[in-house]
Amino acid sequence: MTNELIDFALVSVALLGIGIYGLAVKRNFIRMLFAVEIIINAANLSLVAFSRFLPHSGGQTLALFSIAIAAAEVAVGLSLIIVAYRMYQNVDIADFRSLKG
Amino acid sequence: MADAAFLALTVITIGSAIAALELRSLIYGSIALMGTLGGIAGFFFLLDAPFVALFQLAVYVGSIAVLILFTVMLVKRELIFKKIEDKRRKFAGIGLMLVVMVGLGAIFLDSGIKTITTDEPPVDFRDIGTDFVTYYWPALILMGLILAGSVTGALVLAKREDVENDQRTN
Numbered sequence: 001m002t003n004e005l006i007d008f009a010l011v012s013v014a015l016l017g018i019g020i021y022g023l024a025v026k027r028n029f030i031r032m033l034f035a036v037e038i039i040i041n042a043a044n045l046s047l048v049a050f051s052r053f054l055p056h057s058g059g060q061t062l063a064l065f066s067i068a069i070a071a072a073e074v075a076v077g078l079s080l081i082i083v084a085y086r087m088y089q090n091v092d093i094a095d096f097r098s099l100k101g
Numbered sequence: 102m103a104d105a106a107f108l109a110l111t112v113i114t115i116g117s118a119i120a121a122l123e124l125r126s127l128i129y130g131s132i133a134l135m136g137t138l139g140g141i142a143g144f145f146f147l148l149d150a151p152f153v154a155l156f157q158l159a160v161y162v163g164s165i166a167v168l169i170l171f172t173v174m175l176v177k178r179e180l181i182f183k184k185i186e187d188k189r190r191k192f193a194g195i196g197l198m199l200v201v202m203v204g205l206g207a208i209f210l211d212s213g214i215k216t217i218t219t220d221e222p223p224v225d226f227r228d229i230g231t232d233f234v235t236y237y238w239p240a241l242i243l244m245g246l247i248l249a250g251s252v253t254g255a256l257v258l259a260k261r262e263d264v265e266n267d268q269r270t271n
Contacts (some may be wrong), residue, residue: 002104002146003104004103008144009209010209011114020194021183024194024198025187025190026122026186027186028133029231034134037134037161037165041137044157046207047154052150053218055223060150067157067161069249070161071160072248073251074168075168076258078168078255079254082172089177090123091176091180091185094185098184
């Protein structure tokens, strides 16, 4: 195998950085969900990469659990977007102030 | 040293991740997100994990990305093309991204990860199935319950009460 663990780890770090940038800069609810998805995928990539190189099946099992839980998270997140959009007619999180103390 | 397939997948994945966040249109953004998720599935194939790769393609590219695309279509047209961000926050975000990338990258390059190589055969996907039904079976049941609960919760949240009341009065 010509690819090494460090290559996959660095790609994972790059994706994590991009996701953090998206969460910090974007104020659009849907774009923030994109950023969360990118971060979760970076985590899954490093789980599977470590599972290949150690090698142990635990990493792949955990990645499968993570993918399934992320699907649940997206379903709830998108329904929250729909509810918030119906209430405020906007997707800017600065407008969703009613939960603010 | 990485091979050509790895480099191509890296360009596709990282390029479409940036495009997903930076393209003006949310629809093209969600299509670019599909590219990122597909690229990650490609990485899983390179890592000899075809089961996880196909799961990723079925769940992420097949359902989550399509779900996001449909939600974007429900949003008003001018909001799809509107970019909501602040210039100062953008510079701060780029700084934060560079700190994370350089910091974590330096830690990884300096650590023992660099020396880990393997000649052993990849994990057999039958082992994953065995893991699921032996050691992880309570977690598997819990995951099923969480999925059912979250989908029900999402349906309840997204239900329109005003429409239902109108129908009742009619």
